[in-house]
Structure formats: structure tokens, C-alpha cells
Amino acid sequence: MPQNSSRWNRARTWVVPTGTLLAGAGLGAGAMALWGSADEPVQADRSMEAAGQQTVTVGLETLEESVSASGSLVAVTTDSLAFEASGTVTKVKVEAGDHVEAGDVIARIDTLQLTASLRSAEAELAQAEAKLANLEDADDGSDASEAQIAAAEAQVEVLEESVADAEEAMDDAKLVADISGLVTSQPYEVGDVVSGGGSASSGMGGATTAASTSSSSGVTIVGLDEWTVSVSLSEDEVSQVEEGDQVTFTADDVDGEFFGIVTDIANLPTTTGGSATYAVDLQVTGDVEGLYEGTSVTAEIITLRRVDVLAVPTNAITTADGVSTVTVVDSEGEETAREVTLGETIGSYSEVTDGLEEGEEIVVTVMASGGTDSETSEEGFGQMGGGFPTDGSFPGGGEMPTGGMGGMPGQ
Template identity: 70%
Template sequence: MPKISLRWNRARKWVIPAAALVAGAGVGVGAMYLWGPSSAGDQEAFAMEGMEDAGQQTMTVSLQTLEESVEASGTLAAVSTDSLSFDASGEVTAVYFEEGDYVEEGDVIAEIDTLSLTASLTSAKAELAQAKATLSNLEDADDGSDASEAQIEAAESQVAVLKASVADAKEAMDDAELVADMDGLLTSQPYEVGDVVSGGSSSSSGDSSTMTATSTSTSSDGVTIVGQDEWTVSVSLSEDEVALIEEGDQVTFTSDDVDEEFYGIVTDIANLPTTTGGSATYAVELQVTDTIEGLYEGTSVTADIAYLRQTDVLAIPTNAITTTDDVSTVTVVDDEGNEETREVTLGDAIDSYTIITDGLEEGESIVVTTTASSDGTDSDSTDDFSDMMGGFSGEMPSGDMGGAPAGGMPGQ
């Protein structure tokens, strides 16, 4: 049974709540969301008013969007992560960025003393120049003998070795600067002025990489840059839940650390389950498609994966419908309070709501009959509406609630 969840529709003016079902701990089994009309003139739609007869309320019918989803939780992981370290050895003489700073590709994060590196490069260049001169003299004195040819070959080999030494010395000079090779947030920066480091190795990857540096006075881990543009979330779903979804389904993310909703899609569903304690779950990968500030590596999020969505339909609480001998009716109330029993044609029923395909029009009012709960009070789906809107004294909130999901929402 899907879980009913209340949510403001960011693309509309207000939300119509449905009856809540209690979900178990951990991964939720689903949710149905209902959004109200977007025009300011429709802000009174679905407003409930008590009638003279106890246990009855009226509601105004309007076009709705019904959605069912599977709920899961996970943490944000950056798609791009680079780790960098000094390839050259020396003392750290300057630090330009600290942990928590944002860097751009090409920024120099820190640098080491180049005095010894400069001396090594100068020496390598001098040795190469001498070797080239020796080779030139041997070539000029070549008499065609085997001995002369052997001397020239040896000199050529020496020149090749010294060229490589010069190239290494130049690279070491370049390695004296630790340069960011991508835009992102510095989540680790262990270097301080005065640290002595010995050459390590560094590399980068579009997905992730692990590199190390050795230092006499800092952490053995180098600088870590986390990209802020692309995020993924890994979640686990039960066999029943994973059967409902498919790749490409729209995902709505919420987090206690982020003020607004953001959106994504399902990108991968594992074919084989992981069994823990006799319970099988399937790994599902989600991709964030929104560009939004305030997202960080490891941020906990809740993901609602929409697997069913019906838009612009007339949906009313099922307990407003009476069905006898396969004939379904509702009680319509006109502006003067006169009641009329009218036959309606039913569409899909989603939990406590039913779609009306014929017999009702947007803007008409109908009667919803409440039922007595176990404690003797009246209750039905309209109680959730009263609880939700209690702070508004029966009036709908106005104003734009935000934009639509990035990339659109899935179809039916």
C-alpha cells in the first residue's frame, strides 16, 4: 500500500493532502502527492466548510496531480573527485588555499622551495651542453673506423641520457607548484609552510582517484578536490519496491541541510540483490539533475522516486462516492446549498482518492461524509486537510511556491 505524503507543489499555489498511512522504519514503501490548481482565482478550491448535518463537509472539486513514489535515503557523493600531491621533494614555502576553500582549475594551491630544484636543472643543462660538444667533436673527427664509430655511439647515448635528466629537472620545477586540475571544494589540504615533503605520485580522474604524498610533518594524504557540479546518491530498495521503478524515473530529493527540494533521475538499478541478515535489497543509483547551492559530499538526503503520475485529473476522496449495483454517485451542492445526487464515472483509485472521468466539473462542490473513528470522533481524509491548514484559518496560501522539477516529471 503506497504511503500518502503531504507536499507543497512548487509549480502550483497550494497542496491538497491525502490521508496518511504510517510507514515502517527505514525505506518507505511509497507516497502519493496531490497538487492544487495554479491560478489565483482557484485558491479557495478544496476548501472545507462544516455543514449543518454533523459528520459532513463540502469540498470544491479541481484538477489535481496524483503521484505515487518509493521513498529511500542515502548520501550525496560527488561524481568528480581529484587528489593531488607534490611529485617533487622540498620544503613548503607558500600555501595559497586552505581546506574549505573553492578553487578553480589552474589555481596554485601551494608550492615548495625551488632552490635545490633550480640548481639541479642548471647542472643537468650544463652536463647536456658538454655532452653535445663532445659528440660534435667526435663527429668532426670521424675517420670511418670502428673505434671512431663506437665513440660516437657512446657520446650519442650520453646525450640522450642527459636530455632525459634535463626533462626530469624541468618537470620537477613544475612539480614545485601544486596546481588544481579541476574546479571544486578543497575537502583536504594538509600542507603548511615549513613542512618538508618527499616526492609522491598524483593523478586525476573524472570519477575518482586516490593519490598520496609523503611528508615529514603533515598527513600522508594529499590535497583532495571535490567537484560541486555533479552529484549521485546510492540507495537500497526491497524486491517489491525495485519492481515498481525503472531507469529514467524522476526523483525528488529533500534534506535537513538544504532549504529547497531538488531533482534527479534513476540512472542504474542492480540486476542482482545484496542479502543481509536474510533480507534482500537492490542497489539503485540516482543522479542529481538540478544545479543547486548548498550540496556537499556526505549530505544525507531523502529520495522520493516517482513511478506513477497522473496530471490534471479530477480526484476526490473515495469516501465521497457511493456505489450501489455498479452505479457510482456523489452528492453535489449548488451555491444555494441545494443537494443533488449525481451519477459519476470512476477512473483509477489511488489509495484514498479516486479519479472522476465523467459526471463532475471543475469548480463544483460535493459532500464528503466523515466516519466515526475508534475514539468516537469523526474522521476521514478531510481531517488531514484540517490539520494541514489549521494555521491558515481555512484560507489557502498565496504566492509562487517555486519552480518546476528540473528535467520535467515522469509521465503516467
């Protein structure tokens, strides 16, 4: 089942200790991750490491909470094609796996019979037009003459439609891509005999074997420019999500993150095994390379974002008798307890609305794991290869959608 997660994103310069893991930093729905820009050095004061404490520099941060889910990419645009005319396939120009542009010819059938039908229709039309012209020349104004002319005009109209149909059938001898994208299915081979409406047979070796190539199983083209993902959320999770919320996607086959928005939330749940879940539709924004139908993705739906918040790790705060304090370290290394006023707590971090200033250093109680886990914790608590962008452009492709986030605080 999807889990809630929270992240602490870098908004301005920050300094954090390395080699340690903040107590409670991995707690369920309140878990937070630290983000910082790739060119900002991470500094640490290890003077208190033996005592299980570290100093951190207070800074303005971006605090986030999110709901995590997974799903598969589905193309917004797909196209299924089959021959509408009858004939034998004479040329195949595209195979499954090829990319096509709108208007590209995929395959052709022979036009011998189609050409003959067109020439016959044109000849009949010419005769009818000549007959009409003769009747009009001989018109003496009588009722009989007018009736003959009217009948001839009607015959010309019928034959004009026949010619138009024959010309359209000639056009149908070419199977043409309606959209640009990736060809995922292409069953036609040279020698296949197709009939209008999509049925086909193989003409190899003089034998005729029925083979279905109806429009539903013929050539399939998947557009590569628009993608959606459907995920399932629990009742508690879906209550936190609104249409328009921003989404961060990751996929094993795609370098970096890409982005999107929540586009639809089901009103009614689906119940399986006594558990109710709600379908939530997400749409990828921007032009992201390397996406394909069926690619598995992980989605972080940002349910809350607080920007430029003066925030500190909650385990740096001591509260007794309703009074909250932090230990401030001055430039001489002297420690002083100072009362602070707290705002919202998001995950393992608390907003400080009064009592601290950006750039001051405070003492944080830390809990370090031993061995490899400790080394891993150091990397997780330190700098994470690039900050969460705020200018609408993102590494790895895609773009953060503009607009609100469903009434999130701080927007």
C-alpha cells in the first residue's frame, strides 16, 4: 500500500552534520529527506560527536509532505489502423518498434482492381453527363422533356458519388499514420490478402490461411508526447490529495526526476479483500525523453509545501511546562538555552516563528547507527545532488506545472 513520506527541501544555504542520522528521520508518514543545491558545501562541527550531539546552522527551508504511490505509464494518444480497401499487400515500409510521423505510409496494397473500378465509374459518369447534355439541348419545354432531364441529372449525381467512392478506395490502398509515435504492432507482410473492413489472409506458397488483422488488432501507434498514470490510494491518503497537486515521478529507466499534476480523483472507492482504494489519475508534464507505454513509475504526490520556513530538527527542541527551548552555540562555542516559539511540525522538523535567526547554530541530539548503516545515514542526511528547483525547469526532463497546489499552505 502506498506510504506517506515527507521531504525537507533546500530553499537557501544550509549546513548540516555528516556521519549521523537525525533521530526519528525515518518515521512513517513523517519521514523527511534533505535537499540542497549541488554547489553548496556541507559543513559539520564534530566537536560534540562523542556526546551524541551535533551543531547545525539554522536556515530557511522548504518543507514538504507527500503521498507515495506507484503505477504504469499509459499513452494519452493511441491509434489503431487497418486497410479499408481490398487487395494484396505489395509493400511494407514500417515494422513494430519503428517511430513514425503523422502522414508516413506504413504499407500498400495493389491497385489493379481499384484502378479498374475507378476507370469504370468515370466512364459511366461521362456517358451520363453526355446524355444529360443532349437532353438539355433538345429541351422543348414540355413536361416530358423536363422529366427526362430531371432523371438524367439524378443519374449523374449517383455516378458522381460512385467516382468519389472509387477515388477514396484508391486512397485506402495506402495505410497512413494518423499520429506521430512508436509502432507497437504491425501484422502485415507482403503477399497478405486483405479485404475491406480489416480481414486478411496469407498468400504465401499459393495457400490461403485466414488471419485476423481487424482494426482492433492491426497496426497500433502509441503517441510519445503525453502520458498518464493511474494509482490507487487508501481513504486516508486520498483525503490529503486534491486535483492540481504537483507530482514528482521517478522510474528505473529514466535518469533523474520528471514531474506532473493530479488530474482526477475517483468519487467512489474500489473494494478488494475488504480494503477500499480510490483511483487517482496523474498526468506527466513537459517533454520527457525515454518514456514508454507500460513503464513502471513511482509518484510522490506533494500534499503540502511550506516555502522559506525557518525550521529546525524537532529533536533540537526541549519542551517543559509548555515552554520550548533550543541550545544556541555562539561564535566562542558557548552554549545558551533560548526560548523559541514554534509553528507547524512537519515530519521530524518544526517551524520556528520567534526566538531564532537564520545563520545561528544550535545543538541537535543525534542517533548514529553503526557500520554500513551509519555510512548510509551520513549520505542520506547530507547533500542530495541538487535542490528541488523553484524556477520551473528540472534536471532529467519534464517541468513542474504552474499554478496552485490545491490550496496547499504556503502557496
